[in-house]
Amino acid sequence: MSSERLIYLPLGGAGEIGMNAYVYGYGKPGQERLILVDLGVTFPDMDGSPGVDLILPDITWLAERKNQLEAVFITHAHEDHVGAVAHYYEALGAPIYARAFTSNIARRKMEEHGHSEKAVRTVSPWPEVTEAGPFKAGFVPISHSIPESSGLVIDTPDGRLVHTGDFKMDTDPVVGEPFDASVWEAIAKPGVKALICDSTNVFSPMEGRSESSVGPEIEKLVASAKGMFVCTTFASNVARVKTLAEAGERAGRSICLMGRAMRRMIEASIETGVLKDFPKVVSPEDAKQIPRESLMLIVTGSQGERRAASAQLAQGKYQGITLAEGDTFLFSSKTIPGNERGVIRIINQFSEMGVDVVDDTSGLYHVSGHANRPDLDAMHKLIKPQLVIPMHGEHRHLREHVKLAKNNRLYGVLAVNGMMMDLSQNTPTVAEYIETGRTYLDGSVKIGALDGVVRDRIRMALNGHVMINVILDEDDEPLGEPWCEIKGLPETGHSRAPLVDVLEEDLSQYLGRAGSKTLIDDDKLEEGLRKVARQSAMGEIGKKPEVSVIISRLSG
């Protein structure tokens, strides 16, 4: 088939929460002109990606087609939407379009990586549009939990697409533009081919609550607090930071922002005019001089991150400030699944100090930034698209969102990362399966998630590591005994002799018995030594360690 087609290809975010990256294309098969919506990251964890610094979508497919790529559009400045722009700028080379606040954040990233800030282009909101090959894309203000979030209206030769980005229907979002149903109605009027729609909260059965609803509750809490009042939220939730600061100000407290991300976000908000009338803040240096009952700290680390301000305060001290009995610590945030242990650790540390911790169990001090099930339902009805394509969610979310669409008698498309959908037909079909996955930023190097590097690390963590060193002389005869070192293994086992001695004894015996066929063959010798070491360890300590063998040949 050589006629033109409209394609949709998620490279990240469809089948997971995080690392959003959605490709749209139009043209003859294989020659489509492409745009990318969002280019985010996700975060590593000890279970699956120990030691990794950041997880990026694998964009190999797109990088191989960089000359077809017209533009990258970033819907908002959350890390899971903008976090990879600088890491992949060289690989993709396309201009990056975003609204002012998002651009500000993107430019800081480009600068840190030594890329030109000019690659990031600030655009005005809808009805202004940006032409990118066969596409015309406009940023439509939508409410979320960060300033200037936008949905994208993407006009294509095959019809109009509405890509919501992350959103909620908040008509009073404290900072930034309220959700305006009439704008979306007008957008929907000419007919929408597909609604590509946020899915994270599809399992939340109640209508979403407005950001403005938490203010009065926080104010009450602050007003009743006796000692120092410390609170944390996502640094990017500028509306919340403002609400917290204003509650502090009204209670007669001086406000101090702590943590780099917190100060950076507020700075970007003020620079871009998103945030006006933020209460006066004091520096951590000055905060130390203020009586604790007159002080409010707003700090980073709502997810229990080990290096953030909250964790350091829980350890004892941060920038000269120490919490004490009678102080209050508020989590104005939810704990993202997987982060529970870190958050609970902090809460218990505060408990030991006598600090009263208020978390989100009551539901009073935090609201989600995403559309809940009834809101998604309302969005379907507002846009009335031919197709609903759920995005940004794990498989269970996408599947449930498809069901919801079907309830609304809409055609739902379940497309996960790597499924290239041909949207030109009346019934969308899978055009191709693209290899996708995760790329790890490890130190300063990008490695594939399946390269085996991290798998080896996990194995060392689970099993410990034995290193064996054997020297063979010019005649391929063992020179002395094999040496052993262990790391991450008990020093002694059942025999009460040092584990290293037991291993060396067994390896020595093996080496003594080994014939010349084995001794001249590195692979065979290594295999034999490994097997002996693992069996020997199994008998001694009841587990089979990872084994590395270094064979040194003086003949070499």
Place this chain on the structure above:
Amino acid sequence: MSSERLIYLPLGGAGEIGMNAYVYGYGKPGQERLILVDLGVTFPDMDGSPGVDLILPDITWLAERKNQLEAVFITHAHEDHVGAVAHYYEALGAPIYARAFTSNIARRKMEEHGHSEKAVRTVSPWPEVTEAGPFKAGFVPISHSIPESSGLVIDTPDGRLVHTGDFKMDTDPVVGEPFDASVWEAIAKPGVKALICDSTNVFSPMEGRSESSVGPEIEKLVASAKGMFVCTTFASNVARVKTLAEAGERAGRSICLMGRAMRRMIEASIETGVLKDFPKVVSPEDAKQIPRESLMLIVTGSQGERRAASAQLAQGKYQGITLAEGDTFLFSSKTIPGNERGVIRIINQFSEMGVDVVDDTSGLYHVSGHANRPDLDAMHKLIKPQLVIPMHGEHRHLREHVKLAKNNRLYGVLAVNGMMMDLSQNTPTVAEYIETGRTYLDGSVKIGALDGVVRDRIRMALNGHVMINVILDEDDEPLGEPWCEIKGLPETGHSRAPLVDVLEEDLSQYLGRAGSKTLIDDDKLEEGLRKVARQSAMGEIGKKPEVSVIISRLSG
């Protein structure tokens, strides 16, 4: 002071959820006769204890006083109360007392470890009591989420103690004895010195719900299911397993139990007469022949454990059975904090198969086995103790429970692991701080949590591992170049040359420059090589790996 005293010393469970172990003593200071209540374990995780098989309380203090130890009393058969009895039987040597069901489970553990089952003695419930030195202890039936849970009434020369064990106030627990307030009132009548009380659910604001409340909801769900119905719960929650099986039976389904723990618990329940009229079950072999709409599986793995039946079904197959589109999977359980990732993984795998997953978000299909805040309050009022000593909880739970006691005008004692409290005085005081902690069962070896073994594993997981091998000849001169191996590190970095080559080059240069003072000194040489390797790696891949150096001296 040489007069006799009553002491309380938690060795585990006070400051954490899990690994309960509480010592009571009476006698002259240092010569107290001791009893131990519960001897549980807790479970490792990748974050803090990778590769560890089981976490046990550090009982060094008690083992050093084994001749003072009269008895071990086990309140119920949950792993965090009974899990360590066999591991520590040799170290403690004391007889183990429990009611029939708990004894049955404890004996299975003893048998597996090759200990005599006779060490476990089955006792009848209150008013029967067991004398143990100066103590008389009786097992009072109390409701929880496992058969035959008991609180302990411990009469001492200094007065009566009530140790609740884990409990809830369930007057209709489906299996086993209901909570009977009149029994506890009678126990409280002569006056209770201290209530040592479960704290896990102190933050749950609503009155606890009865186990019997989930039956009708589960029945409705099963009745409406179309394909195969699969459900999981904690295997030890025999009442729940019965409820699930009966719902299946009523819907005309054959019941199949899957997973070793599930079959073992039901077996123990039937052996001990705790469970009567359990629906007829079919074997997995027979289950394969039954049409899916007529089958119910009750499986292990409610916490997403990788090897359990649920995880294997989610992977594709377990004992010949495969789930399919239209089947239902019910989590009749809550996800314990820290296990979210594993559970979510399974849910998404089922979603990919088209299986409908029902979890506990609705609150309809699971109730907790612990007393909530209003129930704890009621227990305080029922027992009217002089002291409330919160146990089994993280610091935040214990602290909140003390606050609750104070609200009831009771004296609350916050005692964490290692705090030996003298309860003889009117106002309890800390008699001594005992060193406590965690012991890891690693393979077949017990290691201290702070021995550094697991720390080294975590470091290898985070940083990767470089092994360096240097051979020095009889004159302490390098023989050839240094050899390098890497594990858990990228093969190439910025220079695009193999990382191993870059490291070997830099190490070789260092070795060439090293003076004889360094070359004759293993420590100095090792330190120098390590530093060079770490710097070299930093430049090449942006991270500093763990380094092991093996120096082989032919002169040795």
